[in-house]
Amino acid sequence: MTSTDVYRITDQLDDETLEVMAARLEARGRHPRFVAMYNQYLDAMEIDSARSVLDVGCGTGVIARAIGRRTGFSGSITGIDRSPSLIGTAVRLAREEGLDRRVAFHAGDSHTLNLDDGAFDAVVAHTLFSHLDDPRAVLAEVVRVLAPGGKVAIFDGDFASMTFAGDDPATARAIDEAIIGAVVTHPRIMREMPQFLREAGLRLVAAFPHVIADVGRMDYWASSIQSMTRLLPKSGAMTEGQAEAWAANMTRRSEEGTFFGACNFYGYIAAKA
Numbered sequence: 067m068t069s070t071d072v073y074r075i076t077d078q079l080d081d082e083t084l085e086v087m088a089a090r091l092e093a094r095g096r097h098p099r100f101v102a103m104y105n106q107y108l109d110a111m112e113i114d115s116a117r118s119v120l121d122v123g124c125g126t127g128v129i130a131r132a133i134g135r136r137t138g139f140s141g142s143i144t145g146i147d148r149s150p151s152l153i154g155t156a157v158r159l160a161r162e163e164g165l166d167r168r169v170a171f172h173a174g175d176s177h178t179l180n181l182d183d184g185a186f187d188a189v190v191a192h193t194l195f196s197h198l199d200d201p202r203a204v205l206a207e208v209v210r211v212l213a214p215g216g217k218v219a220i221f222d223g224d225f226a227s228m229t230f231a232g233d234d235p236a237t238a239r240a241i242d243e244a245i246i247g248a249v250v251t252h253p254r255i256m257r258e259m260p261q262f263l264r265e266a267g268l269r270l271v272a273a274f275p276h277v278i279a280d281v282g283r284m285d286y287w288a289s290s291i292q293s294m295t296r297l298l299p300k301s302g303a304m305t306e307g308q309a310e311a312w313a314a315n316m317t318r319r320s321e322e323g324t325f326f327g328a329c330n331f332y333g334y335i336a337a338k339a
């Protein structure tokens with residue numbers, strides 16, 4: 067079956083799918099492993115000293131709110147996302163947390179940011195680049211809106227490494243490939259990114275590798291697998307029945323203590339001269 071990365075077409079999805087996606091992004095954003103990964107690069111790029119931050123591809127605003135609630139941060143944050151629905155959720159969640167005076171959200175396409183040259187001291191792109199139509203064009207836009215001396219953090223999965231155990235290796239591999247095609251456009255983007263950064267005139271200053279693996283029982287992957295029962299059929303990668311059977315198999319494996327699910331993630335920090 068041919069499939070489409072659902073996270074690339076969030077401006078075309080129905081409300082029910084976007085609710086599943088929003089719940090998944092929020093669940094992921096609360097997971098301690100995920101919190102530790104984003105805090106690591108935010109600390110390393112000294113985000114607290116930034117006066118103006120852009121969170122590009124902000125989704126429901128997980129990273130924008132995380133920056134806004136840091137006690138050492140006193141600047142402002144702008145979040146941009148292609149999905150007006152996810153932006154609506156981001157606005158509501160920031161308001162509920164009392165962060166709305168510090169964080170502003172707008173619907174827009176990161177390929178053509180409607181923002182001034184050099185407007186931001188820092189830009190964060192958290193699991194955006196793996197979904198883009200044209201990653202190089204977006205990197206050029208990021209460089210344009212970044213002030214001289216500013217820093218950009220690009221965090222993403224190395225989704226070519228995403229894998230789940232199945233009943234036999236050949237079937238498991240076919241399912242891995244179907245899932246990757248359904249939730250990502252550029253599964254190898256973080257392998258290419260050091261070259262893209264150089265071509266864009268940015269200097270790579272730090273790289274943080276991670277592996278997120280649940281072995282035995284699922285933990286980090288639980289909310290992802292739950293969301294996939296909806297997202298995989300929506301992408302065209304599987305029928306509803308196939309997606310539900312796969313998720314049930316993952317749940318059974320977790321209950322039996324035989325689950326295996328893993329993916330590598332990387333956080334890069336780059337500076338503009």
Ligand SMILES: C[S@@+](CC[C@H](N)C(=O)[O-])C[C@H]1O[C@@H](n2cnc3c(N)ncnc32)[C@H](O)[C@@H]1O
Pocket residue numbers: 073074075076077091095122123124125126127128129146147148149152174175176177191192193194197198199
């Ligand atoms: C996996 S989500 C990550 C959301 C958020 N950064 C987070 O980590 O919770 C990818 C996001 O990129 C957005 N996106 C995809 N293509 C985009 C584009 N061309 N311009 C702006 N946002 C885009 C999607 O709408 C989605 O919210």
